[in-house]
Amino acid sequence: xxxxxxxxxxxxxxxxxxxxxxxxxxxxxxxxxxxxxxxxxxxxxxxxxxxxxxxxxxxxxxxxxxxxxxxxxxxxxxxxxxxxxxxxxxxxxxxxxxxxxxxxxxxxxxxxxxxx
Amino acid sequence: xxxxxxxxxxxxxxxxxxxxxxxxxxxxxxxxxxxxxxxxxxxxxxxxxxxxxxxxxxxxxxxxxxxxxxxxxxxxxxxxxxxxxxxxxxxxxxxxxxxxxxxxxxxxxx
Numbered sequence: 001x002x003x004x005x006x007x008x009x010x011x012x013x014x015x016x017x018x019x020x021x022x023x024x025x026x027x028x029x030x031x032x033x034x035x036x037x038x039x040x041x042x043x044x045x046x047x048x049x050x051x052x053x054x055x056x057x058x059x060x061x062x063x064x065x066x067x068x069x070x071x072x073x074x075x076x077x078x079x080x081x082x083x084x085x086x087x088x089x090x091x092x093x094x095x096x097x098x099x100x101x102x103x104x105x106x107x108x109x110x111x112x113x114x115x116x
Numbered sequence: 117x118x119x120x121x122x123x124x125x126x127x128x129x130x131x132x133x134x135x136x137x138x139x140x141x142x143x144x145x146x147x148x149x150x151x152x153x154x155x156x157x158x159x160x161x162x163x164x165x166x167x168x169x170x171x172x173x174x175x176x177x178x179x180x181x182x183x184x185x186x187x188x189x190x191x192x193x194x195x196x197x198x199x200x201x202x203x204x205x206x207x208x209x210x211x212x213x214x215x216x217x218x219x220x221x222x223x224x225x226x
Contacts, residue, residue, distance in 0.1 A: 031212055033214060035216070040125070040218060041218055042122075042204060042216045042217050042218040042219045043159070043204065043206075043216040044215075044216070045213065045214065045215050045216075048212070048213060048214070050211075050212050056211070056213070058213065058215070059215060090158060090159075103148045103150055103164030103166075103208065104150075104161040104164065105150070105152075105159075105161065105206075105214065107158035107159055108158065109157055109158055110157060110158060
């Protein structure tokens with residue numbers, strides 16, 4: 001099992017460029033999350049999804065869009081990248097409560113994005 | 117607005133010491149509190165707590181939740197250099213929104 005896979009793992013962008021981060025999970029999880037991590041800031045929730053076709057805003061959604069067209073994939077888009085979006089991005093997924101529910105979030109390895 | 121506050125933000129102790137990490141929260145429709153350890157890459161799961169007063173234990177790590185006072189503590193006894201990491205606390209609400217605190221950076225001196 002691959003678990004949660006993020007692509008790409010590294011990317012350098014110029015200000016104003018667009019890009020999409022892909023998160024794929026093979027555990028049939030309902031819930032998926034995108035976080036960003038900056039030094040000293042913990043993990044901040046960008047957007048999340050509680051099922052295929054649904055998305056919801058997190059703590060810091062501005063400048064990002066997401067889509068969950070397939071249950072196994074959760075895409076994070078930057079339409080016009082800004083230097084403030086330089087960060088490490090983590091995707092995570094989890095079970096629905098009641099299905100061997102431990103509350104555990106399964107994380108991808110992270111994607112390091114630099115915006116110049 | 118939901119929030120999770122961890123303290124201290126940074127801690128340096130000697131090997132063998134016992135440490136207590138704190139997590140307080142304000143969240144509407146609380147479901148569970150989660151503790152994670154982060155070393156070089158992605159966080160790894162430690163505990164999930166849903167009920168007050170029930171201690172969760174794994175080796176030298178233990179944690180407990182107080183839903184009346186809205187906080188949790190994570191204890192690490194007989195610390196080792198391998199315990200050096202960032203410890204993250206998160207809270208999940210009934211809409212399955214999961215938010216994290218800023219973490220406690222723990223450094224264990226040999």
